[in-house]
Amino acid sequence: xxxxxxxxxxxxxxxxxxxxxxxxxxxxxxxxxxxxxxxxxxxxxxxxxxxxxxxxxxxxxxxxxxxxxxxxxxxxxxxxxxxxxxxxxxxxxxxxxxxxxxxxxxxxxxxxxxxxxxxxxxxxxxxxxxxxxxxxxxxxxxxxxxxxxxxxxxxxxxxxxxxxxxxxxxxxxxxxxxxxxxxxxxxxxxxxxxxxxxxxxxxxxxxxxxxxxxxxxxxxxxxxxxxxxxxxxxxxxxxxxxxxxxxxxxxxxxxxxxxxxxxxxxxxxxxxxxxxxxxxxxxxxxxxxxxxxxxxxxxxxxx
Numbered sequence: 001x002x003x004x005x006x007x008x009x010x011x012x013x014x015x016x017x018x019x020x021x022x023x024x025x026x027x028x029x030x031x032x033x034x035x036x037x038x039x040x041x042x043x044x045x046x047x048x049x050x051x052x053x054x055x056x057x058x059x060x061x062x063x064x065x066x067x068x069x070x071x072x073x074x075x076x077x078x079x080x081x082x083x084x085x086x087x088x089x090x091x092x093x094x095x096x097x098x099x100x101x102x103x104x105x106x107x108x109x110x111x112x113x114x115x116x117x118x119x120x121x122x123x124x125x126x127x128x129x130x131x132x133x134x135x136x137x138x139x140x141x142x143x144x145x146x147x148x149x150x151x152x153x154x155x156x157x158x159x160x161x162x163x164x165x166x167x168x169x170x171x172x173x174x175x176x177x178x179x180x181x182x183x184x185x186x187x188x189x190x191x192x193x194x195x196x197x198x199x200x201x202x203x204x205x206x207x208x209x210x211x212x213x214x215x216x217x218x219x220x221x222x223x224x225x226x227x228x229x230x231x232x233x234x235x236x237x238x239x240x241x242x243x244x245x246x247x248x249x250x251x252x253x254x255x256x257x258x259x260x261x262x263x264x265x266x267x268x269x270x271x272x273x274x275x276x277x278x279x280x281x282x283x284x285x286x287x288x289x290x291x292x293x294x295x296x297x298x299x300x301x302x303x
Contacts, residue, residue, distance in 0.1 A: 034233025
């Protein structure tokens with residue numbers, strides 16, 4: 001549970017950095033590129049520091065060991081192929097990470113912040129449902145209540161009457177839901193079949209691929225480097241990396257069907273509290289109800 005708390009803290013820190021930087025006119029593409037570059041560099045440093053590439057035994061060819069994995073219900077890839085699996089899944093996940101960001105921006109323009117925020121957050125349904133049906137990670141009845149309450153709180157915190165009136169299922173909001181959900185699910189896909197110690201290789205692959213894609217868009221927009229965007233990107237990149245880092249560690253001991261709603265609802269709770277205590281924002285009646293719902297949901301989820 002400690003690792004999940006750290007993941008929640010890192011996730012909410014990202015929102016707080018963006019909140020603080022609202023008063024500056026930052027370029028989102030440049031901030032995003034620096035964010036991914038920062039995360040990739042830290043991942044590479046941790047790989048070198050831990051010596052993950054040293055003395056790695058290759059007992060099986062990758063495809064050969066994948067056949068063994070598919071034939072056995074509980075099987076973890078060896079050290080060498082855990083690294084290969086991390087690269088394979090990480091490169092695909094890098095696309096999901098970046099394009100979830102792109103379609104969030106697009107959806108905000110087309111559907112407003114409320115609907116976009118809702119569909120972005122309820123993307124956790126994808127790893128939850130897959131984990132239940134594929135790996136039989138069934139919540140208890142009381143945890144189902146917690147999951148339902150956390151989903152209700154996610155919808156409540158993002159939606160308003162105005163955003164409900166705008167509700168229209170379109171391509172951008174569906175792709176936002178799918179890309180965001182698959183980005184989260186990639187953490188589980190890696191963790192389920194590989195040695196956790198090699199997660200830094202997976203994270204390097206994720207953020208390096210996302211950086212390369214983001215750099216293309218940054219170059220295409222002819223964005224100029226500037227100090228404030230670089231510093232904002234670094235400030236986002238550090239918690240962005242460790243949010244996934246600690247989430248993967250938490251999945252070793254907590255079922256995904258519990259970890260993901262706890263992760264999402266917990267981040268919303270901390271963001272609301274930070275807005276009140278740090279940024280002096282007033283909590284509306286709806287916000288107070290959401291905070292109460294999340295507290296109850298978190299209790300139920302962890303019984």
